[in-house]
Amino acid sequence: xxxxxxxxxxxxxxxxxxxxxxxxxxxxxxxxxxxxxxxxxxxxxxxxxxxxxxxxxxxxxxxxxxxxxxxxxxxxxxxxxxxxxxxxxxxxxxxxxxxxxxxxxxxxxxxxxxxxxxxxxxxxxxxxxxxxxxxxxxxxxxxxxxxxxxxxxxxxxxxxxxxxxxxxxxxxxxxxxxxxxxxxxxxxxxxxxxxxxxxxxxxxxxxxxxxxxxxxxxxxxxxxxxxxxxxx
Amino acid sequence: xxxxxxxxxxxxxxxxxxxxxxxxxxxxxxxxxxxxxxxxxxxxxxxxxxxxxxxxxxxxxxxxxxxxxxxxxxxxxxxxxxxxxxxxxxxxxxxxxxxxxxxxxxxxxxxxxxxxxxxxxxxxxxxxxxxxxxxxxxxxxxxxxxxxxxxxxxxxxxxxxxxxxxxxxxxxxxxxxxxxxxxxxxxxxxxxxxxxxxxxxxxxxxxxxxxxxxxxxxxxxxxxxxxxxxxxxxxxxxxxxxxxxxxxxxxxxxxxxxxxxxxxxxxxxxxxxxxxxxxxxxxxxxxxxxxxxxxxxxxxxxxxxxxxxxxxxxxxxxxxxxxxxxx
Numbered sequence: 001x002x003x004x005x006x007x008x009x010x011x012x013x014x015x016x017x018x019x020x021x022x023x024x025x026x027x028x029x030x031x032x033x034x035x036x037x038x039x040x041x042x043x044x045x046x047x048x049x050x051x052x053x054x055x056x057x058x059x060x061x062x063x064x065x066x067x068x069x070x071x072x073x074x075x076x077x078x079x080x081x082x083x084x085x086x087x088x089x090x091x092x093x094x095x096x097x098x099x100x101x102x103x104x105x106x107x108x109x110x111x112x113x114x115x116x117x118x119x120x121x122x123x124x125x126x127x128x129x130x131x132x133x134x135x136x137x138x139x140x141x142x143x144x145x146x147x148x149x150x151x152x153x154x155x156x157x158x159x160x161x162x163x164x165x166x167x168x169x170x171x172x173x174x175x176x177x178x179x180x181x182x183x184x185x186x187x188x189x190x191x192x193x194x195x196x197x198x199x200x201x202x203x204x205x206x207x208x209x210x211x212x213x214x215x216x217x218x219x220x221x222x223x224x225x226x227x228x229x230x231x232x
Numbered sequence: 233x234x235x236x237x238x239x240x241x242x243x244x245x246x247x248x249x250x251x252x253x254x255x256x257x258x259x260x261x262x263x264x265x266x267x268x269x270x271x272x273x274x275x276x277x278x279x280x281x282x283x284x285x286x287x288x289x290x291x292x293x294x295x296x297x298x299x300x301x302x303x304x305x306x307x308x309x310x311x312x313x314x315x316x317x318x319x320x321x322x323x324x325x326x327x328x329x330x331x332x333x334x335x336x337x338x339x340x341x342x343x344x345x346x347x348x349x350x351x352x353x354x355x356x357x358x359x360x361x362x363x364x365x366x367x368x369x370x371x372x373x374x375x376x377x378x379x380x381x382x383x384x385x386x387x388x389x390x391x392x393x394x395x396x397x398x399x400x401x402x403x404x405x406x407x408x409x410x411x412x413x414x415x416x417x418x419x420x421x422x423x424x425x426x427x428x429x430x431x432x433x434x435x436x437x438x439x440x441x442x443x444x445x446x447x448x449x450x451x452x453x454x455x456x457x458x459x460x461x462x463x464x465x466x467x468x469x470x471x472x473x474x475x476x477x478x479x480x481x482x483x484x485x486x487x488x489x490x491x492x493x494x495x496x497x498x499x500x501x502x503x504x505x506x507x508x509x510x511x512x513x514x515x516x517x518x519x520x521x522x523x524x525x526x527x528x529x530x531x532x533x534x535x536x537x538x539x540x541x542x543x544x545x546x547x548x549x550x551x552x553x554x555x556x557x558x559x
Binding site: 049050070071074075079080082083086088089090091095096098099120145146149177 | 276354423426427429430432433434436437439440441444445
């Protein structure tokens, strides 16, 4: 479904990615692992069109998106839950969701009622503004907002960062439920424990390069990966 | 630029709009009863500028784009109307659509360039385009140049001089203002308005959710320019005079003040702000010729003390009356 091939990019003159390969198939949950500053979020930014791709290719469902602006990538079916949540502060919860509703793309798997079902908490807060929500609620809203675009691939960048353990568990349960429905998901997170319960495949990035990739079983069997690339 | 906003769902702008519209609708009646005929003309002028301020609030308040050349659209609408009247083609059904087309086209072309920039650059580019319109008007020697142009009369309606009647013209202006206010209120609550407002908060986020933010902003910019062009059409007819001053940057600055006094992004607040601004100007200039010395500090104090202009005050009063019914 998604094929990133030898993607290079950077900020200004500073190259950050040195040829990232990333493939995600239908219904697959893939993680992007690596220490801070290794290029995980940069990969997402390149994938979403927020950084120009210097070299390489990005293909999504057979469509070449390498040079496409962000809005076309979203319309093609890539839904991003960004780091830091970034809900619209002056829009109400409902407006945050409705403004982004993607009935305009034809596919209507996700609609307001279903979001309320998955996140009853948001229904209680539907008339509150984005900046009146707690961190956990904002995270739910950010996920709900991405789902309302009816993505074929959902990207979660640090979706549980800075949240209380109970709320984290809620978010993980929600992600598991999405997986059960066959949603393809790309996750970046620091809680490896939770990721190994969920993921099909892992991709480890170091210094802008993919240094390891394999299935969840292979990852669990080889402790040296965690020691080498992930522990501080 | 984050004033209180009407879009949060719990704050309705229904009553302020009703009060504003009813008040304005009754002005001619009161003026006739109290034999203060000049009120009608004065209020007409105020409503025309309120319409221009309202149009600015769409892109400034909801879109978060500080256009410093908004008076250019008034000038374009006014000159289009003025020139057509001078050439004997001043019928409402020619002059009005032409004013809208010309100001809309100008907004489209300048918007395509200006909307690629942000922040201070956007302010400077819109100012530059505004000045271009101003100097172009000054260079129209055939139509008065620097001195402006006194018109032979007002637009006609299928040859009838209906608009020359003060009351008829008052209500024409009133319906233009009320209609635009209602249209923008509806639009701001529709997806278009929410996307525009969301883009103001975080344009990159809106892009990644699948919206072509540039296009949404361009539509808003053109719509806003056309509404200001409508104000220009009305202004030329009202004063039976057009002048480069209509497009001057000082006028653009006035419009920004009106929006800020009213409460940025609240739409009806822009109308209230314009009326307040012009009433103050009128009242103070009657007191002393150095009225600007009082006017300036008064405006600053008002903005500082009210936190969000008229709309902010009204909202807080209503919250008090509600007695904290919502958390």
